[in-house]
Amino acid sequence: MGQLNAGIVPVTPFQQNCTILFDMDDKHGVVVDPGGDIDKVLAVLKDNAISAGAIWITHGHIDHAGGAMELKEALGVEIIGPHEADKSLLDNLENQGRRYGIAGARDCVPDRFLTEGETVSFGGHVFEVLHCPGHAPGHVVYYNRAAKFAHVGDVLFRGSVGRTDLPGGDHAALIASIKDKLLPLGDDIGFICGHGPGGRFGEERRTNPFLV
Ligand SMILES: [Zn+2]
Numbered sequence: 258m259g260q261l262n263a264g265i266v267p268v269t270p271f272q273q274n275c276t277i278l279f280d281m282d283d284k285h286g287v288v289v290d291p292g293g294d295i296d297k298v299l300a301v302l303k304d305n306a307i308s309a310g311a312i313w314i315t316h317g318h319i320d321h322a323g324g325a326m327e328l329k330e331a332l333g334v335e336i337i338g339p340h341e342a343d344k345s346l347l348d349n350l351e352n353q354g355r356r357y358g359i360a361g362a363r364d365c366v367p368d369r370f371l372t373e374g375e376t377v378s379f380g381g382h383v384f385e386v387l388h389c390p391g392h393a394p395g396h397v398v399y400y401n402r403a404a405k406f407a408h409v410g411d412v413l414f415r416g417s418v419g420r421t422d423l424p425g426g427d428h429a430a431l432i433a434s435i436k437d438k439l440l441p442l443g444d445d446i447g448f449i450c451g452h453g454p455g456g457r458f459g460e461e462r463r464t465n466p467f468l469v
């Protein structure tokens with residue numbers, strides 16, 4: 258097993274960080290949150306000779322899940338996650354697409370929903386599933402203990418936190434998810450988030466105005 262690596266492909270008008278997690282040695286991995294621009298995602302996989310064995314979803318918003326069905330069909334792989342509490346969002350992506358002017362968005366039917374405490378993996382890279390509601394009711398975070406890495410989706414950003422004014426949003430629940438589940442993992446955990454640059458939990462714990 259080689260080192261865990263991550264490549265980011267910004268997708269949709271929201272510049273969402275579609276993330277390819279892969280093993281440096283065998284170039285096998287997964288695609289996290291293919292919200293759209295699937296041609297672009299497929300080109301990055303091909304150009305870097307990376308084979309993706311699954312699609313992992315953090316939550317049911319269009320910029321994260323709108324292209325999942327198209328990528329699933331292109332790759333012949335399963336869609337895993339998020340938590341079932343986001344089913345109503347996933348069932349409504351075509352409507353969201355019309356509202357936000359995103360062509361080609363499709364309702365997403367995951368092959369498997371996830372629950373707190375489960376693990377998902379590829380090639381020996383194991384990720385714990387943390388259910389972190391607040392930005393979306395079924396939001397999950399993928400945490401790799403060995404690599405000290407978390408993909409936090411839209412729960413936490415560098416210097417900010419996820420918006421909670423969308424259906425199912427709950428600001429108190431969001432802050433509790435961050436303070437009770439993410440920050441206790443340790444200051445040295447590096448993260449990739451759904452928009453903008455990633456960072457480290459310690460820096461957010463000390464300086465993020467929503468957390469101090
Ligand atoms: Zn979102």
Ligand SMILES: [Zn+2]
Pocket residue numbers: 271273318320321411451452
């Ligand atoms: Zn987003």
